[in-house]
Amino acid sequence: MRCLLRYLSGRRHYKKGKSLIMGVGKLPREPFNVIVTGVGGQGSVMLSRVLANMLVMEGFRVTVGETFGASQRGGSVMSHLRISEAYTWSPQIPKGCADIIVALEPIEVIRILPSYINKNVLVLSNTRPIYPVGVIAGESSYPSLEEIKKCVERLVCKAWFIDATDEAVKMGNSILGNIVLLGALSALEALPLRRSFFRDVISEMVTEDNVSLNLAVYDRGVELIKQDFDFRV
Amino acid sequence: MSYLTDTTEGVQHLLMGNEAIARGALEAGISVASGYPGTPSSEIIENLARVASPGNLYVEWSTNEKVALEVSAAASFAGLRALCVMKQNGVNVASDFLLHLASSGTRGGIVLVPCDDPGALSSVNEGESRYFARLLEIPLLEPADFQEAKDMVKWAFELSEAIKNVVMVRSVTRLSHASGNVIFGALPVSKRLPAFKYHGSLLDPDCGPIISLLPGMPESKHTPQQGKIREAAQLFEQTPFNAYEGPKNPELLIVACSVASLYGREAIHLLGLESRVGILKVGTTWPLPQQFLKKNLSKTKEVLFIEEVFPFLEEQVKILAAEGVSEIGMKVFYGKHSGHIPSVGELNPDIIIDALSKLLGLKYRAVPKSLAGKVEEATKACVVPPRELSFCPGCPHRASYWSIHNALELDGREGFVCGDIGCYTLGMLACGFNAVKTLHSMGSGTGIASGFGKLKPFGLKQPVLAVCGDSTFFHTAMPALVNAIHHQSPFTLVILDNRGTAMTGFQSHPGLPVNAMGEEMPAIAIDEICRAMGASVEIKDPFDVEETQISLNRLMESQYGVHVLILRQACALSPERKTGKKYEMLVDEAVCVGENCGCNRLCTRIFRCPGLVWNKEKASARIDEVICAGCGVCSDICPAGAITRREKV
Structure with a gap:
């Protein structure tokens, strides 16, 4: 409960600072560490790139470490974002030092939690599983979403599970699950993420006719979290 | 327009290490860039190709790394600046020419960027390119962050022209494939005009012919080459790329290079050791700046080396410390040799x-004991299944290996299959039905198969297959194939032609009608x-x-000559296939009776496509x-005909 209060006070901190002129004290911790995890091909590299560029526009120094290459072929992938007021930090987050984990695939949260957990960590996860081939072949089993949720909620400060891929499918393209999560992340207000910066960054990355779809998907992500907050209040 | 050509001096962009390297080369005013794709190096040439324009910047994906270096060298010989890029294994391929280039010397600035892969994250080894710099007596720089990657590459061109030799700038995966803020410098406006001057004497470095060595006269070239290395060492004494951070007399001095410097700084920060431990970041790792190092080594008695992969810096500094013991005093060294840093x-x-x-x-726990205990307890009820590597849904390699596996079984x-380098390397795993039984370097599958074929007169009864991709075919499989045909070694080469250098991101190769810059080129047909x-x-x-499968079995029956079977189908991630599915796939639940079928779940247990999953509740495939990528292959796998495909309109 205490961590939740600390998290909420962090939230208000940004609401007050809406003028968003860069200055000292905008990060709850220095550096602030975000892990984006998922399965190769889900768009985690894209998500971390867009997120990092939005934060650079906000005036931060950002280091992003990525694993890809062979991991692209159905393996687990992870991007490490180090967000800082002043320094270039190492492209690998030290163990026990994640502040937020954003997961495009739910079981990947539990894969990395034991290494990167601390008492303040927040988790934002997609609900849609991608079964490892070993599970498909019947050599190993995949826990139910309920079991995953229960496990994560027992361990972390606060966790949100949203149907990011399903929402993206409804809106026309399953790959945009990553942008649903990004919109949701912005709504947590744990980091200063501006919609206008998202528009600027995504406009550089996708064709013109795809910008409005990306914005709509981002907004849907925001809504999913707002609903969650309203429900709780 | 790409932000890489942003002309605003002082502007800040988030750049991947590879983009920073490309920007550094642009700021140095390169005219030519060449390379062969290989993780983690590929984005350097890709980004340069995007900003290439005729007469301003020429960029090519060469057939292999040796040719790439030769192409860049020609630009240098004509007085232009050139960048050559490859992954660490590529330096092995280029090393024969590199040895001679280091001896002949160069004219326009030429920089070789090898990207090493510590931990072999995307490689079949974690080889080191740094020893080549020492072996061939050329300077070596190692950037530690993104800004330095750009600045160092730019400076490397100045250095190359100052000493008239090729300079190596070594990157690693965690720099090449990581991103950070980079402040831009100016882009040069004027370009040089190329001219190859050869009217001077044989040993004239500026106007003579450019040759490796006068036979029998090593002093003709080797002496000046060693002079160049001494000159570089002098320049290294002054560069800001070498820097000390920490207390005046630390209890322990960390000597680090490349991204390990960032890990060192992070560790000092987390342990709160700022007043006790200093860090000496060395950016010029060969030849060593001796005076600079001696000065810093004098600060303390205990030294810890941190670097990836081999103890390259560690060993050089130890030699220096032994030679200079009367000046700097006795030291205690820790690092890979002492076992404090893994090898x-x-x-x-x-x-x-x-x-x-x-x-x-010190006592440090990344995760406090109580929390770790809680994690252990909670995850007991939620065991995470391993996520092994697999071919993508709709990958042609899965289908190819399925046929190879079945043909070998029937035979x-x-x-067995002699494997090669590409996505199809995974043929050694369950996703390729474990068909691949040898795996080494680019093109070596065909060479090894050529050798196995000649063992038949000794009584080897096993049929031999080799695989290689379309880009690998041009890279180094061709000479091995010529060898096999000339010596009539009986085997079948299966060329897995997926229309591009797929694993590294669809770079062009000579078999395609386009070059790195997107210009139309004559495609060279592999079958012809x-x-x-x-x-x-x-x-x-x-x-x-x-x-x-019928073809494979027929070819394996043959006792004579080399057979080539080209299995041609575009990669599932290729732009042409990524846009849409060819088939809509359906599982007829009435026909699929699951465990009761007798097929023993062939589709999900053996074929293992991520798009075809097992529905536990209904006990049938789904x-x-x-x-699902809609390739349609699984409908041919199901013996009951439960999986059907319908062409998408």
């Missing part, structure tokens, strides 16, 4: 924290080359599993619409 795998901040904790008697003589060499050639679509 295998990549480093990270936690490894450095461990080493520092051991040396200074029954314990035939093989026929002209003297092999029998067949072309099949691997998605037609029945036809493919298509995952989001993942």
